[in-house]
Amino acid sequence: xxxxxxxxxxxxxxxxxxxxxxxxxxxxxxxxxxxxxxxxxxxxxxxxxxxxxxxxxxxxxxxxxxxxxxxxxxxxxxxxxxxxxxxxxxxxxxxxxxxxxxxxxxxxxxxxxxxxxxxxxxxxxxxxxxxxxxxxxxxxxxxxxxxxxxxxxxxxxxxxxxxxxxxxxxxxxxxxxxxxxxxxxxxxxxxxxxxxxxxxxxxxxxxxxxxxxxxxxxxxxxxxxxxxxxxxxxxxxxxxxxxxxxxxxxxxxxxxxxxxxxxxxxxxxxxxxxxxxxxxxxxxxxxxxxxxxxxxxxxxxxxxxxxxxxxxxxxxxxxxxxxxxxxxxxxxxxxxxxxxxxxxxxxxxxxxxxxxxxxxxxxxxxxxxxxxxxxxxxxxxxxxxxxxxxxxxxxxxxxxxxxxxxxxxxxxxxxxxxxxxxxxxxxxxxx
Numbered sequence: 150x151x152x153x154x155x156x157x158x159x160x161x162x163x164x165x166x167x168x169x170x171x172x173x174x175x176x177x178x179x180x181x182x183x184x185x186x187x188x189x190x191x192x193x194x195x196x197x198x199x200x201x202x203x204x205x206x207x208x209x210x211x212x213x214x215x216x217x218x219x220x221x222x223x224x225x226x227x228x229x230x231x232x233x234x235x236x237x238x239x240x241x242x243x244x245x246x247x248x249x250x251x252x253x254x255x256x257x258x259x260x261x262x263x264x265x266x267x268x269x270x271x272x273x274x275x276x277x278x279x280x281x282x283x284x285x286x287x288x289x290x291x292x293x294x295x296x297x298x299x300x301x302x303x304x305x306x307x308x309x310x311x312x313x314x315x316x317x318x319x320x321x322x323x324x325x326x327x328x329x330x331x332x333x334x335x336x337x338x339x340x341x342x343x344x345x346x347x348x349x350x351x352x353x354x355x356x357x358x359x360x361x362x363x364x365x366x367x368x369x370x371x372x373x374x375x376x377x378x379x380x381x382x383x384x385x386x387x388x389x390x391x392x393x394x395x396x397x398x399x400x401x402x403x404x405x406x407x408x409x410x411x412x413x414x415x416x417x418x419x420x421x422x423x424x425x426x427x428x429x430x431x432x433x434x435x436x437x438x439x440x441x442x443x444x445x446x447x448x449x450x451x452x453x454x455x456x457x458x459x460x461x462x463x464x465x466x467x468x469x470x471x472x473x474x475x476x477x478x479x480x481x482x483x484x485x486x487x488x489x490x491x492x493x494x495x496x497x498x499x500x501x502x503x504x505x506x507x508x509x510x511x512x513x514x515x516x517x518x519x520x521x522x523x524x525x526x527x528x529x530x531x532x533x534x535x536x537x538x539x540x541x542x543x544x545x546x547x548x549x550x551x552x553x554x555x556x557x558x559x560x561x562x563x564x565x566x567x568x569x570x571x572x573x574x575x576x577x578x579x580x
Contacts, residue, residue, distance in 0.1 A: 153354065155249050161237050162209030162247040165352045170196070181245065184351045186398035187258045188244060198224065199236055207246065213237060262394030267363040267370070272400050273407070281367045289411045292324035297548060299328040303337070305545055307569035310337040311457070312466035312538055314504070314531065315408070316563035317348055317401040322552035323471075323563055327408055329547035330565035335412040337567070340465040342374040342419050343409060344381075344453070346534060347401030347469040348527040349424040356529065357449050358424040359389040360396040364403060368410035374419035377456065377464070381421060384452035387445050389423075399424055401469040428529040431513075432520050439510055440532050453537040468534040470527030471563045472497050478559040479524055485553050485560040493523055494551065497562050500525070504566055505544040509535035534568075542568045 156162040167182040179194040179201075194200060199220055206216050213233045220228040240246055244254050275281040292298050315330035316323040334343075349358065361378055364371040382389055396402065402422045409418060428440045440446045457464060473493050476485045483489065496515075503511035509532050516528065545567050553560040 153247060153352070155252055156209045156247045158213075158234075158237055158241060158246070158248055160209055160212055161203065161207040161240070163204055163207040164245060164247045164251055166245060168194075168204065185255070185258075186351070186394070187251075187254050192243065194243075197236075199228070199233070200240070203233065203236055203240065204245075207237075207240075209247065259392070259394050262397050265362065265397075267365050268360060268396055270365050270367065270403060271398060272403055273367045278367065285367050285407070286411075288320055288324065289408070292320070292328040293332075295325040297550060298325040299332040299547075303329070303333055303547065303567070305333070305337060305567060305569055306543060307572060308337055309462065310334065310465065310567050310569055311462075311542060312468075312534060312568035314468045314470050314534065314564065314566040315405060316471055316565070317404050317469040317527075318471050318552060318561050318563055320404070322561070323550070326548045326550050326563055326565050327404075330567065331408045331412045333547065333565075333567040334409070334465065334467075337569075338465050339462055341417065342377055342421060342460070342464045343405075343467050344377075344421040344423065344456070344464060345402050345405050345467045345469060346423050346425050346530045347399060347405065348471070348530045349395065349399055349401070349426045350526065351395055351399065353392045353395060353424075353426045355388045355391055356426040356428065356443075356445055357385070357387065357389055358392050358395055358426070360393050360422055362396065364406045364420065364422065366403070366407045366410055368407060371406040371410060372419050374421050377419075377460070378421045380459070381452050381456050384455050385449050386452075387448055395424055396422065405467050405469045425530040425533060428532065429516075429521055432516055436517070439513055440529065441509075441536065446529075446533070450533055450536040453533065457537060466534055466537060466568075468527070468530050470530050471561055472500070472525050472527070473523035473560070473562040474526060475523055475560045475562075476554070476558045478554075484557040486557065490551055490553060490560070493560070493562060494549075496523060497549065497564075501546050501549065501564060501566070504531065504535065505546055507535050507539050507542050507544055507568065509539055538568050541571060543571050544568050 169180045171178055171180055177196045179196055181192040202220055214230050217228055217230045217233045241248050241250050244251050310333045313330040313333055316326055361373045361375050431438055431440055475481055475493055500515045503515055512535055513532055547565040547567055549564040551562045
């Protein structure tokens with residue numbers, strides 16, 4: 150997405166927030182959820198018709214005079230521009246508008262995260278640490294016991310795994326599929342560093358976001374390989390730190406860090422955590438445009454390839470990714486019937502074919518016809534993994550699954566994939 154910029158309050162602009170109408174104890178409220186994590190918790194607004202009108206018309210182009218005129222036409226009341234200006238000022242103080250106030254709050258949030266000694270867990274929290282460890286251990290061990298959990302032996306075309314795709318859905322729904330990817334890590338790598346590309350679900354000013362902070366987990370802290378991160382940064386030459394604080398609210402790297410601690414046990418390792426923002430806007434460009442045509446993405450992929458080549462078996466690439474998001478909970482008009490499940494799986498399987506071929510262009514092009522109608526959230530992260538391993542590696546789909554809610558309103562799909570070096574053909578010279 151293009152960088153966010155301040156907008157004058159005379160033409161107010163609502164910043165990226167989610168506004169959800171609810172009934173609470175007989176009272177109607179507007180709940181505000183902040184994907185940027187700047188507002189603490191969930192804020193509540195009264196359902197004032199004027200506030201609703203301002204929020205609807207705050208597009209950064211409509212003047213408050215026009216908003217006041219629309220309010221008079223809708224209500225039949227005498228509503229002055231000053232009245233609208235006062236309400237806009239209140240929304241601004243609450244940090245809901247793209248204004249200097251918001252950008253000051255944003256900068257303060259960045260600084261607060263930068264000052265932290267480590268990145269605290271956002272998923273696994275509890276005062277009784279021993280009980281939390283036991284609960285988590287029981288959950289992780291359950292994954293291999295499920296019918297679609299990892300088998301005793303993986304059937305891979307090469308014994309050396311250099312990369313994986315693993316889900317980032319919650320362990321309850323996706324755990325057995327996680328187990329396949331992390332069995333490949335535990336038994337088919339000798340790596341000591343894992344570059345983790347986590348899907349970013351929030352807006353950001355740049356597509357790639359790093360942190361050098363230790364990731365806290367109930368199973369123990371996971372340290373960052375700062376030397377490799379600096380090497381990647383030097384090769385990349387782009388911005389990696391501007392929105393570092395988003396690591397503090399995004400879960401996709403944390404889920405991989407916990408699973409690494411689980412399967413590697415006492416084996417020492419470090420991570421290089423990178424959040425990857427969306428490149429979906431490029432689907433709307435003219436046909437043939439690829440993410441690599443973006444200079445920032447091309448530079449990052451080139452840096453990844455260089456680091457992987459420089460360190461060989463010492464480093465493995467991990468993509469924390471999910472696929473489709475379908476049903477009314479994600480804005481679709483129909484529930485996820487068996488026919489929808491089948492249709493989505495067919496599209497996912499076509500996408501997975503390009504992933505197995507490690508063909509980033511074919512992978513990206515698989516979304517063009519429908520403009521990502523099934524709302525795959527991890528296109529950019531998957532693309533970067535494929536582009537970094539292209540020409541030298543092959544993919545193997547280990548397990549695929551769909552998690553559909555009981556009422557069929559919410560379905561997420563995901564898979565585990567292992568990437569291994571391409572086998573070189575042997576040439577026998579006849580004497």
